[in-house]
Structures are given as structure tokens and as C-alpha cells.
Amino acid sequence: MKRAGVALLALGLALAAFQAEAKTFRYAYRIDPASLDPHALAETFTLSWLGQIYEPLVGRGKDLELVSALAEKWEQPNPTTWRFHLRANVKFAGGEPFTADDVIFSVKRIKAEGSDMAYTVASVTEVKKIDDLTVDFIMAEPNPILPMQTTSTYIVSKAWSEKNNAAMPASIKNKQENFATSNANGTGPFMIKERQVGVKTVLVPNPAWWGVKEHNLTEVVFTPIQSDATRVAALLSGEVDMVYPVPQQDAARVNSTGKHQLLTGFELRTIFVNMDQARDELLESSVKGKNPFKDKRVRQALYQAIDMEAIKSRIMGGTSHIAGTMVAPGINGFDAKLDMRLPFDPEASKKLLAEAGYPSGFEIGMDCPNDRYVNDEKICQAIVGMLARIGIKVNLLAQTRTRYFEKILSRNTTLSILGWQPLSYDAHSTLQDVINTPKDKIGTYNVGSFSNKRIDELTDLIEKEVDPAKRQALITEALTIHKSEIGHIPLHQAGLAWGVRKGVSVHLRNDDSLELKWVKVDD
Amino acid sequence: MGSFFVQRLAQTIVVVLAAALVSFALFRYVGDPVNNMVGQAASMADREAMRRALGLDDPVILQFLRFLRGALSGDLGVSYRFGVPVGGLLMERFPATLELSVCAMLVATVLGIPLGVWTALHRRSVSSHVLMILSLIGVALPTFLIGIVLILVFSVWLGWLPSFGRGTVVSFGSWTTGLLTAGGLKALVLPSLTLGLFQMTLILRLVRAEMLEVLRADYVKFARARGLTNRAVNYRHALKNTLVPVVTIIGLQFGNVFAFSIVVETVFQWPGLGLLVIQSIQFADVPLLAAYLVMISLGFAALNLGVDLLYAAIDPRVRAGMMSKARV
């Protein structure tokens, strides 16, 4: 009887000790990851979130530098081959050992119908197994940035996928549920304990993880909170330890409580203005028979009429980085010399407009999303006001992103704003997708159909150039031409703002990705 | 009476189907789901292929028939956004919304009826004027603003109640409830109040108006003349008769409560149908919207019939009226 009591007491003490050790980290983001299938949707947040569970061959460190993940070393034996030496003794959370076969399988899965990640390995024609822990990625053309392009190319277990009938990526097109949509089995530092789609996900550390544990968490609770105000309230009331993004108007409030702090940085996404330069007559304009945006002076007039300082201080709460070029600091290929805007000068704008033959301005339509980028609608409204001062009357149509993207991607637009973050963290993506002359798979997001032959040529050269210095020179040349031609009007990179409870340390990385493996809860 | 309800049921089903068809025709105007379903790397050709594979290019009537065929065999389709079957998703979210709506109605009734009686019995008193005006101010402000102010006061300043979610829920098979845990109950308070406030004012005003009318009816005057106490007259006769329209309103307002749960669930991140639906509209998740709309219109048509039945049970005159109409 007595002994049983002692045993109970001991158990109680052990439990108490365990309780004291339990470190739960609760955090909230705006949305829920779209799917647990790492190949289903190439969307920044989903990929960043899944990066806690799945891992790529080559990952990103605290300053976005390339770091070893599932590959310990990588090299280029010849210009069209990348060789990856895989980490030994790695196991998936489900216990399956990680080998070269999983890499080959994953690339095959990524290239399969229904995958949204195929672009990351588009240049790869074949993956060869050299031995169990060495693979060669073979390409038809030299591709110097493959490791950069594949930092979100997550490796799944071949055995697990095949066993669970998930050898093909989850695709809505199949109109069927895929096991991998709601279940995950990665090699990463965390694994899923419980998931309610759109409501709550509980993660626990993966005991089999290969890496050195920097975090001290025993459990992570993730909740999507869509409403900005509610998200901030959840942080201020202590219901969660961290929220992001914190809307800029609440930044001061979060900092002033004494119990919370605000971490800030800049997005890697550049926001810019598209101007339709293809049509002979604009769709929504008072100017008939010609397209004013074909005239560089008009584009420059718009550029110099936009007061980015005012937008920064008044709309972005001083947190944004004003952009002079189309790629953000932190993106490979960024050149600080280009990151200077033409001066804000409405008088010069009026003169340019008069020279171009529009002394009293004109009327145009503008498209804007109202739920896609930070303060998107407000930025557009401010631009409308600024353009009104130089005589350009803008009819703004701000709508939800679904309708917005449908409209602008079908080129049914005159003036619009758009944001671009290269998923490869490399300027080539901006050139190819946003700046190059639209053709087939090129220039999909070049909504204004800006076109410059030399930039198109340079983009092809950049794709193949292996020497980093030469490559940078080509990128700078292309971006310089674009800048002087005013193909688009770059605006800014929005500020990142994470609200964190004091006593919790997290590392803010400029791709807005919260890496749980660097989180510490101190009390 | 039986044939009357069968007839009405048939009519209702026809109208529900028509409504479903119309709303289906409208979906293509909600936006293009494809752009949300592929990442930024997808080309225009990829998007086109996706659109074709989903049958979004087909005529509306074909899409509708496809939906109906699936629905009749129990397959409501797969959500574009979540990639999981829509039926399961809706059932998963349904308990949260039902619980919220019922609690909101409960709040509205429990507060609304006594306050309504009070303001009717003391029609000219200062207190009832103040009550009426306060209740009107409550409904003069949009629900979302009230919700945020409540969060600001009770979660951020006082720290008494949670600002989002359902708290701890207990599940029984596929059903979940927050009614059995302290955390769950606490989480229910603010959303129910926010959602119930509008209905409370409505019930308060309705009860007041009905009471005033009934109190002037002849039979009440007779009752008074017979020397019954005020108490007996007010509560046994007058109040009882005001409850008939109150029951109707509660039934009919359930639709509105469900609708406004969209707003309340957005403000409180309440994981119910409303939140799901508003996100689906933003995403143009057609299968989910279609299933939701058909489900909700069927559900409410049934509720309507139920209210009519109840109404008939309470008030024999209605029953007689219905019978005679049914024969026409």
C-alpha cells in the first residue's frame, strides 16, 4: 500500500518534471497551407510551412544562403550535370530509410501530371543513381542555378508513397482525394500529430531527425487566423506566442505592450505597376486610336508622379523598402546600383505628358487586387490620387484576387499592380516570367507585354552562364535596359512584420518563412 | 393535412432545384478558380489544360447535371482548395456553426423575451425607453465592428475570454462540441453574443409589439374585468399568445443567423461553415459552394416546414386555414 503510494508519488513527480519540460509554441498565420502534398501547389507559404516536415536536397540558412540538407555536398562534374552526395543514416518519420531511390522517385513525381513544382526541375532530363547515396541530375543545357531552384523541391519516401497510393501528386484534376493531401511523411525536424484542415494543426518534433536540435519545443500548435485584427488580438491577449503578418497599423501597438516585440524585415517580393504596351489602342482609356503607353515619356510621367516616400510613410507605416529595380535585395542578381528610383517630380511628369501630346492628361482604367499584397488596395488608391494630380484620371477596380488574376492574366487590363517573388530566389525568374516578351511559357506575368529583344537574348544567356561574375554582369545589363526603358514601374518591397511574445525567440528570414527548428520558448 | 405538406414539400424541392441551377449558373462569375489552384510558375497553357480537365469550359447545364448525378450518388465532389471530399469537409464544419447559431438564438431568446415583456408592461417608463434605445444602438452598428470591439475589451484589455477559435472541443465520432469543456464554453461567449445581439433586438421589439396588442385584446380585458390578477393576465394569457409569432420568427431568422455567421466566423476565426464559405468564395471553390448552397437551401426548406407544423400545432386557426388553402 505504502509502496504503491511512493510509486504514485514518483510517477507524479516524473509527470510534473515532464510538464515543466513541455514547451508548446503556438503561432498563427493568415492562411492554412493549401495541402500537405509537397508537390501539389507552388505557393510561397505552403512551401515554407511544409519545409518544417519535408526537406530538399539543398536548403536555405538563416540569411538565405544555400546550406546542406538531405545532400551533404553537391558539385558540377561537367556543365550539364549536378552531382549530389546524400546524407547517410537519414530516416523518414515513418521509419523508411532515405536513399537515392527516394530522390529519383521524388523528381519523377514532381515531373508528373498534376504536380505544380515541375518548374523547379524543368531543366533536368534525367536523374541517375550512382550509388545508394549519390545521384546525378543530368540536363540538356547547362544550368548553373539548379541548387538554388530546388530549395523547395521536397523529397518524399518512395515506399510510403507507393504503399499509400500516392505515387502521383495530389491533383484536383483527378477529382479524388490523395492520401498525401492529408498525411505527411518527411525527413524534416517536425511531424504532424493532428490536423484539422483550415482550423488547427499540431506538430511534434520528429525524434528521428538527423540534424542538431536548436529548438526546445515539444509541441507546436498552428492556427490560421484570417482577420488581421483578430490575429493581432490573439497575440496581445496571450493566446498565441507569435503571429505573422502583423498589419503595419498595429506594429506600434505590438511594440508598446512591453510583453511583445516586433521583428521586421523586407519581403523578397517586388511590387510594381504594369502598363499595357502591346495594344494599338488601350482597352479602358479616353485616348482613341493610339496607345499612350507606347511612348516612354508617358511611362516616365507616371513613374515620376508616384510619391513612394509618401506611400512608405503613410500607408506602409515606414516599414517598406522603396524599389528602384525589379528584384529585391536578397535575390541573387540584385544590384544595389540599380536600386535608385527616378525622383518624384509631378512637374516633370506634367511636362513629359505635354511633350508626348497629352497636355491635359487622359483617362484610363486600373486593376488592383484587394486581398493579395500588403495594403494593395490602399496603394492603388494612393496612386489614383497621385496620378490625378498630373491630369490622369484613373478608374480603379479593386477586387478579390480570384477575379483580379483572371482579368489581368487574360491581358484584359490597362494599368495594374502586381508582385513577383522569384521562387528560385534568382533574378532570372523575374526576367523570364515578368519582363520577357510573352511567348508560350515565357512572360506569363508580363501583363503589360513589355518587349525588348536584347533583354530576351540576355535572359537566354543568363540561363546558361555558369560563371557567377559573368552571369551577374548579364543580369545587371538586362535590368539596366529595363530600368531605362521603364518597362514597368517598380514600387517597393513591403515590410515583413512578425509579432512575438517576449520570452520566445524566433529567427525572421527575409523570405517570410518561419523555421520552427530555430524557435526557442524560454519560460 | 398530410397531403398539404406533401404538396408543399414537392413545391419546395422544385424551387430548391431551380435555385441550385441558378446559383450554379452564377458560379462561373465568382472568379476563375484555376489561378488559385496552380502556382505562379504555371503557364497559360497549363491553366487552360486545368480548366478543361475540371470541365469548367462545359456549358453550365452540363456542369449542373454532372453535379446532380454525383450528389444523388452521395458524391459531392472534391474541394478545389483543400483537395478533400466536400461532403466530409462540410460535415466537419457543420457542428461548429450549428452550435454557434443555436447559442446565439438562445442568447437572443433568453434576453429578448423578458426584456420585451418588461418594455411592453412598462411602456412609458424611463427604463424601457433606455432599453429600447440601447438595443437599437446595438443593431445600428455592423456586426463585424461589434465583434472587434468585444474582442478588444474582453480579450485584449481584460483577458477574460478567447479572441478566436472554439477552444477545447470534445468529439463524438464525427460530431464535435465545445459545450462540455470550460474552454469551449468560454470561446462560445463572444461569438454568440455578437451573433445574437441583432436577433435579441428583433425578438425584444416583436415581443413588445405583440404584448401591447394582446394586452388590448378583448379577452384580456375580460380577464381583467373578471378580476384576475395582473400577474395572471400578463403572463398566463398575454405572454402565452405572443409566443406564437416569436416561434415563427426564431424559425425564420435561423436563416439570417446562419448568413451572419459568415461575418461572425470571419471575425472570430470560428471554424464553421461560414468561414469555410467566405474563403471558398474568395477562392472560387465551386464544388464546395455548390454543395453548401444545396445543403443549406434543403435544410432551411425543411426547417420552414417544421415551423409551419409547429405553428399549426400551437394555433388551431392556422391549421384550419392551411387545410382550406390546401384544397383550393
Added chain:
Amino acid sequence: MSTNVVTRPQRWWDSDFVYDFRHSPVAIVATIVTVVLIAVALGADFVVPFNVNDPASANVVDARLPPGSSGMFGSNYLLGTDPQGRDMLSAVIFGLRTSLMVGGASVVLAAFVGILLGLVSGYIGGWLDALIMRIADVQLTFPAILIALLIDGISRTAMDRATHEALAIPVLVVAIAATYWVQYARTIRALVLVERDKDYVLAARVIGVSPLRILLSHICPNVLGPIVVIATINLALAILTEATLSFLGIGVPPTTPSLGSLVRIGNEFLFSGDWWISAVPGAMLVALSLAVNLLGDWLRDALNPRLSGR
């Protein structure tokens, strides 16, 4: 009593209705407030310090200034500015006009459609009655906001931008009216069912008066009282619906202020301490809604013959 000549105005002044009004301070105040607000809204162009409908008047440099501030270029903002640098006072007055316009027009439209269908349904009956009432049932239970969302959705895609810009407010009116007509239709139908079998209608029918004539001259006047009451209460509701739709991301274009969109924007600044961005339009919304509701309440009591016998 030879001086017992009662003039028409005198008779009007002494009628139950007006007597009741004169002795109800609530009704008087509510009427004054309503009339003043409507007058201010109608004369918005002449009362406001800044024309906020002109985008050039907003200066983002002056954004989020508290009440009483002076702007960078010397403008004085009595009630502060909104996040776009628009003068709050002017924005609220224009917003009031937009909201009243949307609310008023949708109530008129809903009442018109509702009365028409109610009369047809009640007087003609038969399958037409059944059809209208079943549609009403479904409509009444169908979430109103969803209907509005869908109507807005069609209009945006079906029209090009210029048309949509021009028709944004009519579209909103239709969307809101579509959710309110049922109430009128049901009320009217019920009243018509009662009136239809009364002696005076039967008599008219016997002497061969056409059904349309009977509807217009005999039944209509008898059912208008309740309609006025429903309409006043619906006006406040319609204005709130506009605000809710604005919260859900649809409604009037962003450059046209409405009370709803102003409150929605203010909502985002509640935690940051910029209280006036939500408080100013919120107060206006409360004043308007309260006045109209109190007026509606009073009308309901005053027009109800069973209540007026004091």
C-alpha cells in the same frame, strides 16, 4: 357654438396621428435628426469642406491625422483624416449620401417588387400564389449575404469596367433589394387574403369592377400602413447590409465612400489607437439608424388603430 368652423389645417393638427406626434418627444427628435441628415446628404456638394470624390483632393501625406489637425499644405481637418488622407468629415457626409441612396433605393425597389408579388399572390391565388410563396420561402431562408455576393459577382464579370463602375450602386441596390422583397410580399399577401373576402370588395366584384381596379382602389390603400412601417425599419437594415457587404469585400467602389466602407476601414485601425477612423462613421451610422428606427417604431404604434385608443 356658432364658431365651430374647423378649418382643414386645424382638423389635420388635431387628428390622432398628429396629436400623437406632437406629444412624443422621441418622434419629434427622430424626425428632426432624419430630416437634417437627409438634407445634409442631399446638399453634400455644398456642405463638405473637401470634395473627396475627386481623387486629387486626397493627399496620402496627410493620412491618419487626428481630429483638429492641420495638414501638410495647410488644410484643416475638423474630424481628422482617413488612411487615404481624405478629410473624415467630408468622407462621412459623402458616405451618408451613398448609404442613404443605396438604402433608400433598395427599400423602394424591394417594396415595389414585394407589394406587386404580394398583391398578385394574395388576390389571384392558385398556382401563381404557390409558386411565389415557395420562392419566397426559399429566398427567406437562403442566406441574404450569399445572394448579394452572387449578384455582385455576376455583375462584375458580365459587365466591362466602365459599365460596372457606372452601375456599381444600382447593382448593390438590386442585391440588397433581392433579400428584402419577401417581407413585403408576405405581409401584403396576408393582408390581401383578409381584405379580399370583406364585404366592400365582394360588393365591388359583384357590380363588375375589374380585378385591377379593385386591387388599386380598394385593397392597396388598406395595406399601405404596414408597408410604411416595414420600409422604415428596412431602411436602417439596408444601410447595415451595405456595411456588411463592404466588410466581405464587395459593395461600392473603393473611391466612393459609404458609411459601411468607412467603418470597415476604421475597423482595421481600432487596435492602433486611431479611434476616429471608425468612431466618426460609426457615430453617423448609429445616429442615422437610431433616428430611422425610432421613427419606424413610433409609426408602427401610431398607425396601429388598436393601440391609439388611449
